[in-house]
Amino acid sequence: MVILKRHALLLEQILTDMSNGKSFTEVPEGEEMVKELEAMGLIRYETPIRITLTYAGSELANTLHDLYQGKDQKADDEQANITILEKGRLAPPQEWTEDWRFLGSEIIAMLDAAHKAGRVGPVAQEALMERGLAQRVRNDETKKEYIALSNAGKKILNLYREITPRIEVDDKLAGFVRDVPLGPAHSSLLPTGSHEEHLLEAMRLIAYSVPNSDVYAFTALGQAIKMALQDGGFAEGTVISEDIFIALAEHVDGEGTPAGLSLLQTLNYVGNNGELLLSGEWLLEAYRLWKDGPREDVWSFALEAEEVEIMEAIDHVWEKTKSNPEDVPTFDRIRREMIDRKIRQYKDLLERYGRKLEEMPEKYQLIARRFQEAKDLAAWYDDNFDLRQGLYALEAFSLIREEEHDNKAVYSLTDWGRRVLQEQTQNQRDISSVAVKAITMTRKTFSSPNVEWWQEAKESGLIGTSEPSDSGWFYAKLAEQPIRMPYLSEYEMEVFQTIPPKGMTIDELYSELTHLPKERIRWALEKLEARHLIDILPDGNIVETLAGEHMDVALSGRPQGLGEPVNPTIIRVLQALYHVGTLYVKEKKVRMLPRNLDHAIKASGLARKSFEDALELARAAGFVGQNSINESGLMLLEAVDMMNPSTELAGFTEISSIPSEVVA
Numbered sequence: 320m321v322i323l324k325r326h327a328l329l330l331e332q333i334l335t336d337m338s339n340g341k342s343f344t345e346v347p348e349g350e351e352m353v354k355e356l357e358a359m360g361l362i363r364y365e366t367p368i369r370i371t372l373t374y375a376g377s378e379l380a381n382t383l384h385d386l387y388q389g390k391d392q393k394a395d396d397e398q399a400n401i402t403i404l405e406k407g408r409l410a411p412p413q414e415w416t417e418d419w420r421f422l423g424s425e426i427i428a429m430l431d432a433a434h435k436a437g438r439v440g441p442v443a444q445e446a447l448m449e450r451g452l453a454q455r456v457r458n459d460e461t462k463k464e465y466i467a468l469s470n471a472g473k474k475i476l477n478l479y480r481e482i483t484p485r486i487e488v489d490d491k492l493a494g495f496v497r498d499v500p501l502g503p504a505h506s507s508l509l510p511t512g513s514h515e516e517h518l519l520e521a522m523r524l525i526a527y528s529v530p531n532s533d534v535y536a537f538t539a540l541g542q543a544i545k546m547a548l549q550d551g552g553f554a555e556g557t558v559i560s561e562d563i564f565i566a567l568a569e570h571v572d573g574e575g576t577p578a579g580l581s582l583l584q585t586l587n588y589v590g591n592n593g594e595l596l597l598s599g600e601w602l603l604e605a606y607r608l609w610k611d612g613p614r615e616d617v618w619s620f621a622l623e624a625e626e627v628e629i630m631e632a633i634d635h636v637w638e639k640t641k642s643n644p645e646d647v648p649t650f651d652r653i654r655r656e657m658i659d660r661k662i663r664q665y666k667d668l669l670e671r672y673g674r675k676l677e678e679m680p681e682k683y684q685l686i687a688r689r690f691q692e693a694k695d696l697a698a699w700y701d702d703n704f705d706l707r708q709g710l711y712a713l714e715a716f717s718l719i720r721e722e723e724h725d726n727k728a729v730y731s732l733t734d735w736g737r738r739v740l741q742e743q744t745q746n747q748r749d750i751s752s753v754a755v756k757a758i759t760m761t762r763k764t765f766s767s768p769n770v771e772w773w774q775e776a777k778e779s780g781l782i783g784t785s786e787p788s789d790s791g792w793f794y795a796k797l798a799e800q801p802i803r804m805p806y807l808s809e810y811e812m813e814v815f816q817t818i819p820p821k822g823m824t825i826d827e828l829y830s831e832l833t834h835l836p837k838e839r840i841r842w843a844l845e846k847l848e849a850r851h852l853i854d855i856l857p858d859g860n861i862v863e864t865l866a867g868e869h870m871d872v873a874l875s876g877r878p879q880g881l882g883e884p885v886n887p888t889i890i891r892v893l894q895a896l897y898h899v900g901t902l903y904v905k906e907k908k909v910r911m912l913p914r915n916l917d918h919a920i921k922a923s924g925l926a927r928k929s930f931e932d933a934l935e936l937a938r939a940a941g942f943v944g945q946n947s948i949n950e951s952g953l954m955l956l957e958a959v960d961m962m963n964p965s966t967e968l969a970g971f972t973e974i975s976s977i978p979s980e981v982v983a
Contacts, residue, residue: 320359320422320423320424320427320479320482320484320520320521320523321355321359321420321422321423321424321517321520321521322379322383322420322421322422322423323415323417323418323419323420323421323517324412324415324416324417324419325349325352325417326352326355326356327383327412327415327421328412328413329347329352329353329356330356330361330362330372330376330379330380330383331380331383331384331412332344332347333362333370333371333372333376333380334372334377334380334381334384337371337372337377342365342371343365343366343369343370343371344369344370344371345368345369345370346364346367346368346369346370351514351517353370354514354518355514355517355518355521356376356521357485358484358485358486358487358518358521358522359482359484359485359521360373360375360376360482360483360484360485361373361375361376361379361482362376375478375481375482378474378478379475379478382471382474382475382478383409383412383421385471386408386409386450386451386471387409387410387411387412389406389408400458400459400460401456401457401458401459401467402456402457402459403454403455403456404454404455404456404457404464405454405455406451406454406469407447407448407449407450407451407452407453407454407469408449408451409421409449409450409451418512420532421450422475423520423527423532424520424523424525424526424527424765424766424767425526425527425528425529425530425531425532425767426446426447426450426452427476427479427765428526428529428765428766428767428857428858429442429443429446429447429529429530429857429858430447430452430468430472430473430475430476430479431476431765432529432856432857432858432860433447433453433467433468433472433858433860434468434473434476435822435854435856435860435862436821436822436856436858436860436861436862437467437821437822438465438466438467438860439453439465439466439467439468439858440824440856440857440858440859440860441824441826441858441859442529442530442769442857442858442859443529443530443858443859444466445530446530447466447468447472448466451469451471451472452468452469452471452472452475453466453467453468453469453472454466454467454468454469479765483609484521484522484523484609485522485561486522486544486559486560486561486564486605486609487522487557487559487560487561488544488548488552488557488558488559488560489556489557489558490552490553490554490555490556490558491515492515492518492519493548493552493553493558493559495515495519496519496524496541496544496545496548497545497548497549500784500785500786501536501537501542501545501785501786501787502525502534502535502536502537502761502767502785502786503528503534503535503536503757503758503761503767503768503773503776503782503786503787504534504535504536504782504784504785504786505533505534506527506532506533506534506535508535508784508785509525509535511532519541522540523538523540523541523764523765524537524538524540524541524544524545525537525538525541526538526761526763526764526765526766526767527767528767528768528769528770528773528857529769529857529858530769530858533769533770534767534768534769534770534773535767536761536766536767536768537761538613538761538762538763538764538765538766539608539613539614539761539762539763539764540605540608540609540613540764542761542762543601543602543604543605543608544559544601544602544605546598546601547559547588547598547599547601547602547605548598549598550587550596550597550598551586551587551588551596551598551599551601551602552586552587552588552598553586553587554585554586558586559602559605561609563582563583563586563588563602564602564605564606564609564610566579566582566583567583567588567589567599567602567603567606568603568606570583570589570593570595571595571603580593583599588602612764613762613763613764614762614763615763616851616864616964617756617759617760617762617763617766617854618759618798618799618851618964619752619753619755619756619759619798619848619849619851620716620750620752620755620794620797620798620849621750621751621752621755621842621845621846621848621849622716622718622739622749622750623709623712623749623842624747624748624749625704625709626709626712626713626718627739627740627743627747628657628660628747629653629657629706629709629710629713630713630718630719630732630736630739630740631660631740632648632653632656632657632660633648633653633719633730633731633732634732634737634740635656636648636652636653636656637731637732647724647725647727647729648729648730648731649727649728649729649730650706650707650710650728650730653706653710653730654700654706657700657704657706658696658697658700661700661704662696662700665683665686665687665690668683668687669687669690669691672687676688682838686703689702689703705808708808708883710730711806711808711883711886711887711888712806712808712846713736714804714806714887714888715803715804715805715806715850715886715887716735716797716801716803716849717733717735717736717801717802717803717804718732718733718735718736718739718801719731719732719733719736720733720924721887721888721924721925721926721929722924722925722926723924723925723926723927723929724926726926726927727926728925728926728928728929733801735797735800735801738793738797739797742790742793746780748779748780749779750779750781750794751775751779751845752844752845752846752848752849752855753768753771753772753775753776753845753848753855754772754775754776754778754779754781754794755776755781755791755794755795755797755798755849756768756772756798756848756855757772757773757775757776757781757782758776758781758782758787758791758792758794758795759795759798759799766857768857769857772857776791781794798849799964802963803850803851803959803962803963804887804890804891804959804962805850805852805870805885805886805887805890805955805958805959805962806846806850806883806885806886806887807883807885807886808843808846808883809882809883810835810839810840810843811843811846811847812874812883812885813832813835813843814828814832814835814840814843814844814847815843815847815852815853815867815870816871816874817831817832818853818861818862818863818867819863820862820863820867820868820871821862821863822856822860822861822862822863823860823861824859824860824861825844825855825859825860825861826859828840828844828861844861847867850962851864851866851867851961851962851963852864852866852867852870852958852962853867864961865961866958866959866961866962867958869954869955869957869958869961870885870955870958872951872954873942873951873952873954873955873958874951875951876941876951877940877941877951878939878940878941881936881939881940882936884936884937884939884940884942885955886933888925888929888933889933889936889937889940889942890955890956890959891923891924891925891933892919892923892925892930892933892934892937892943893937893942893943893948893952893955893956894922894923894956894959895919895920895922895923895930896909896911896919896943896947896948897909897948897956898919898922899911899915899918899919899922900912900915900947900948907949907950907953908944908947908948908949908950908953909947909948909952909953910946910947911946911947912946913946937952942955
């Protein structure tokens with residue numbers, strides 16, 4: 320949806336004509352604007368020369384009219400304790416500049432973020448206030464002042480969600496779609512202001528970034544249509560439409576007509592023998608997205624370079640196992656390997672920088688000084704690095720797995736872990752959640768990454784000039800495929816429990832946690848989002864996901880001082896107990912017969928000692944009784960389910976050109 324001055328004036332004209340008793344308005348000069356409003360689902364043609372408002376168009380036109388008139392906006396009845404202190408005010412469209420966007424995908428993204436957080440984030444406040452879509456309010460109970468969506472803002476967001484855009488792509492627009500880069504990319508690569516660009520946004524095929532539309536990207540629907548047009552749709556006239564969608568669906572269902580089949584074959588969506596071509600598969604995916612809507616959730620991934628080093632150490636020890644079967648990657652063996660690696664790393668750093676430690680990257684400086692002073696290098700390693708935390712973090716993303724080997728707990732790389740290690744070989748680096756989300760968030764309807772996220776993705780090598788790199792596609796797939804398990808380090812636990820369910824801004828979080836280094840807080844947020852416990856919104860707000868809310872409940876009775884009671888090993892113990900136990904629905908418990916303990920240990924895949932130690936910690940945390948999983952433990956398992964996509968998600972691998980050896 321995109322509303323500029325000319326769109327607003329036409330909506331106002333049609334509304335005036337209706338108020339004067341006219342049942343229609345004649346099509347004005349410049350029919351392109353009418354086509355754009357029709358694609359948005361706001362107007363319809365009564366005849367080729369007469370137009371009228373749809374229900375949604377009438378609602379939007381009336382909302383705009385009320386905003387121009389500055390009519391009072393009262394607080395919602397259910398929020399009687401809210402006092403409006405300052406209303407946003409929209410100037411009449413006659414005063415707008417020609418290219419000023421009252422509505423666009425970036426404004427919808429701001430409204431959506433504010434709705435999730437219950438207030439407008441700092442990045443969106445100015446834009447929404449000047450449009451009358453937000454207002455400054457005070458909660459009379461808490462005495463807190465903040466900026467919230469106005470009733471007009473809520474109404475427009477609801478209208479957007481209710482409207483189904485009209486899809487109609489002719490041969491000219493199809494050529495435009497083929498030529499425009501997929502994105503995310505700088506908006507300068509897109510001919511902004513053109514009729515074709517407005518049509519793409521009207522049909523929700525592209526979206527712009529918050530707050531200033533600096534970055535654009537094809538949406539989930541747009542990506543599917545763009546892929547369908549790579550090999551299909553080469554004909555004059557209409558090449559994609561709602562009728563063509565239906566003809567394709569009927570053909571796949573075995574209910575098609577000869578005329579429909581002929582059209583689909585002419586457009587190269589169906590082959591000579593009636594088989595669905597790749598372009599047709601993508602068009603069918605576009606139909607699904609148009610009909611059912613794209614996904615609501617955004618999935619991400621985060622990895623620290625330090626964790627890559629641990630994976631290298633595990634892989635290196637397994638290589639040694641080939642010549643010495645007794646040399647396996649237990650925790651102690653990996654620790655020795657990491658001590659050797661860190662000693663070499665910091666010796667090299669000190670040789671390179673000499674006495675000029677201040678020129679060394681900041682994150683290395685303090686550890687390097689401690690290295691110079693250390694008498695016991697093993698103790699130096701333990702004081703400055705947390706191997707256990709790294710192992711948990713890697714297993715939480717299914718990159719490694721703890722297993723039993725000759726009654727010992729050992730660690731092995733998973734298939735995904737090996738692929739990550741291969742990808743990191745030439746360029747070992749951190750991969751942040753927001754950098755990956757810069758790609759995955761485009762799979763929504765109205766989302767494009769803000770400039771900071773896009774820039775971070777570019778610096779990490781995940782996005783090139785105009786679209787994701789092979790590495791970017793790889794990490795986007797990695798965000799959606801492997802099974803996540805929860806893990807909260809002590810830092811992450813503190814950050815997570817500081818965030819209320821409805822959220823807070825990033826700046827507020829930093830103010831609450833002044834005793835923690837900002838970089839620690841930033842990486843805690845990255846990991847929490849990558850594990851799908853929080854959502855960092857483009858307007859500067861942070862909110863808990865549904866999985867995060869369940870995690871909050873599960874942890875509400877946790878005793879203090881237990882270390883890290885939410886980790887992959889405990890989750891595997893709970894899952895094993897659930898597997899061999901019996902669910903008592905009314906009591907909200909799973910009971911296990913004591914004689915089934917050995918079955919549970921086997922089901923977990925853990926060494927007996929690892930299982931027993933984790934079971935004791937789970938009991939201390941209140942997740943497990945003597946032989947049962949209690950309600951908080953079940954809530955924790957529910958959170959695990961919510962941390963992962965519930966259905967297979969079409970998308971990134973098929974679009975990309977990822978080398979088969981990386982993604983196979």
